[in-house]
Amino acid sequence: xxxxxGCSPSYQxxxxxxxxxxxxxxxxxxxxxxxxxxxxxxxxxxxxxEISKDSIQTFTSHFCAKxxxxxxxxxxxxxxxxxxxxxxxxxxxxxxxxxxxxxKGHLPDQGxxxxxxxxxxxxxxxxxxxxILGTDLQRENFxxxxxxxxxxxxxxxxxxxxxxxxxTLWDNEKQRPLYSAVNQFxxxxxxxxxxxxxxxxxxxxxxxxxxxxxxxQ
Amino acid sequence: xxxxxxxxxxxxxxxxxDNVFFHHHWxxxxxxxxxxxxxxxxxxxxxxxxxxxxxxxxxxxxxPKCRLAGEWERDSIAMRYAHWLVANMDGNVxxxxxxxxxxxxxxxxxxxxxxxxxxxxxREGSIFAATFDENNVEPVAAGVFTGTKDKIALGDKIASAFxxxxxxxxxxKEERAKRLTEPDESYKExxxxxxxxxxxxxxxxxxxxxxxxxWYSSHINSRVRGYRVTKDSVSLWNFIDDSDPQMAxxxxxxxxxxxxAELMYRYAYHEVKTDPQDTIYRELSYWGxxxxxxxxxxxxxxxxxxxxxxxxxxxxxMGFQYSFFVEDIGLKDKHKKPSKAYDxxxxxxxxxxxxxxxxxxxxxxLNHYGLGLRAGISSRGRNIEEDPSPEAAAEPTTIGxxxxxxxxxxxxxxxxxx
Numbered sequence: 001x002x003x004x005x006g007c008s009p010s011y012q013x014x015x016x017x018x019x020x021x022x023x024x025x026x027x028x029x030x031x032x033x034x035x036x037x038x039x040x041x042x043x044x045x046x047x048x049x050e051i052s053k054d055s056i057q058t059f060t061s062h063f064c065a066k067x068x069x070x071x072x073x074x075x076x077x078x079x080x081x082x083x084x085x086x087x088x089x090x091x092x093x094x095x096x097x098x099x100x101x102x103x104k105g106h107l108p109d110q111g112x113x114x115x116x117x118x119x120x121x122x123x124x125x126x127x128x129x130x131x132i133l134g135t136d137l138q139r140e141n142f143x144x145x146x147x148x149x150x151x152x153x154x155x156x157x158x159x160x161x162x163x164x165x166x167x168t169l170w171d172n173e174k175q176r177p178l179y180s181a182v183n184q185f186x187x188x189x190x191x192x193x194x195x196x197x198x199x200x201x202x203x204x205x206x207x208x209x210x211x212x213x214x215x216x217q
Numbered sequence: 218x219x220x221x222x223x224x225x226x227x228x229x230x231x232x233x234x235d236n237v238f239f240h241h242h243w244x245x246x247x248x249x250x251x252x253x254x255x256x257x258x259x260x261x262x263x264x265x266x267x268x269x270x271x272x273x274x275x276x277x278x279x280x281p282k283c284r285l286a287g288e289w290e291r292d293s294i295a296m297r298y299a300h301w302l303v304a305n306m307d308g309n310v311x312x313x314x315x316x317x318x319x320x321x322x323x324x325x326x327x328x329x330x331x332x333x334x335x336x337x338x339x340r341e342g343s344i345f346a347a348t349f350d351e352n353n354v355e356p357v358a359a360g361v362f363t364g365t366k367d368k369i370a371l372g373d374k375i376a377s378a379f380x381x382x383x384x385x386x387x388x389x390k391e392e393r394a395k396r397l398t399e400p401d402e403s404y405k406e407x408x409x410x411x412x413x414x415x416x417x418x419x420x421x422x423x424x425x426x427x428x429x430x431x432w433y434s435s436h437i438n439s440r441v442r443g444y445r446v447t448k449d450s451v452s453l454w455n456f457i458d459d460s461d462p463q464m465a466x467x468x469x470x471x472x473x474x475x476x477x478a479e480l481m482y483r484y485a486y487h488e489v490k491t492d493p494q495d496t497i498y499r500e501l502s503y504w505g506x507x508x509x510x511x512x513x514x515x516x517x518x519x520x521x522x523x524x525x526x527x528x529x530x531x532x533x534x535m536g537f538q539y540s541f542f543v544e545d546i547g548l549k550d551k552h553k554k555p556s557k558a559y560d561x562x563x564x565x566x567x568x569x570x571x572x573x574x575x576x577x578x579x580x581x582x583l584n585h586y587g588l589g590l591r592a593g594i595s596s597r598g599r600n601i602e603e604d605p606s607p608e609a610a611a612e613p614t615t616i617g618x619x620x621x622x623x624x625x626x627x628x629x630x631x632x633x634x635x
Contacts, residue, residue: 017310017314018309018310018311018314019307019309019314093318107318109297109319110297110318110322111296111297111300173304174301174304175305
């Protein structure tokens, strides 16, 4: 199969906890939206979107976070936002998905229940570690430690708009990662506009919520 | 009958309730200090009673001392992990899912040294137990037991589930410190040069095992008449006994445990096979040949170390040798003057050149004292030192130009490395 596709090694891109029995249905908390979004080719994006290069990161970050939240609210009755600072106080750790695939992120300590601003402890927290936006990206170049130091090709292509998301569904009651994954989304790039970005973010959110359900053991 | 079914049911239920999730290999220390660590106010087992359970369950465990892990129970990070463990232990998790993540907790587990840590926690009426050792940041064994007020019975169950097997002697502080600096056996370097000297006894014969007898029968059965007459003279075994004891000395060495060379010297005595019906030998007291052989072998070998004090080095060798047959003949005292046939008796070549090939093995004890066993085939042929003359075809055949035998040697060896 791999030879036919022309892809090199096949990777396992997600990991479920053996005790992950029930996916969140009504309510979910989300964190990581403040700092997760990164645009890889800022000048390219700035030029297409006609925004100054200095503010492109902040602008897209805010825009994507807003879109992400709007889309998430369509899938769940109640969505609680937990500021990044709450999670960032914990040390950054690696989670292993495959022999060479490690994703990094902040995870709450064992025995510590995370509370939202109202003082309630949500049952599930969706932690977005990274949301990379770019053109023609391959997720293995970011997460396979053997390929991390590969140099980028001289000529950058822009056939597709790509989003790579790494996230963890956190069991806040028992303090364990229920489902961790790295997903990649490609969308044919015609003439970049904000609606394209909006479209790829909402595709990502839809896919993530589906994956949370299909990841149940 | 009803009672039996009831008893069987109770037994089945308790067997189901008592469940060991995983039990990896870990070191059970003799006379150990057992720390019982629990987040519960009133731990489900009693330290003193648990020590007695350990002794009852495993007589080889010595005199363990059990106490509550007070220092761990006062540490808030350890307590948080303890609560987390109780909440997270269940039948479908593996050890890696119970890994301690907080750096302070990791450091705490790694400083356990040669103490045994037994974690006990109660959840929904069941007692969860796990053990930790210094080499892992996750439990090495974990399981669940039916909750009971009987602390002795529970202690017995936990002892028999986790504390079986042979116990090892605890190391002193100095021994532990030394162990830390000791190089790992697995990374031990092969010495650059390993040499040996060996004195061996053995046996050789013309017939090579597993080959047909008719290849040799004419040589072996041949007898010498009139001091020189045989059916053919291609092999020396037509004239002298082929099956005789031999003695050998080897000095050799291998480089990097792989390629080596050795010098050898072998000695044997072969009697001439005189025809007993030939009356001309009445004057003869004894007649034989001392066989001296020197040679050089190339060796390919590989060393295995199954136990620390024992090494086995199987090898294969191939080499060449020069053979010298020195005649030893004597007449009976009353025959002062030998017969004419005696004076023109058979003469062997001054030397023969041959090859040898074989396999063997060194078995070395305590790095120095070894036994060597080897077997092989050796040949002797014409020692050509000048180009054959144009009349070579017309020359008579060299006596013993195809003298082949096989041998087996057992030697006492001394090994040394540099």
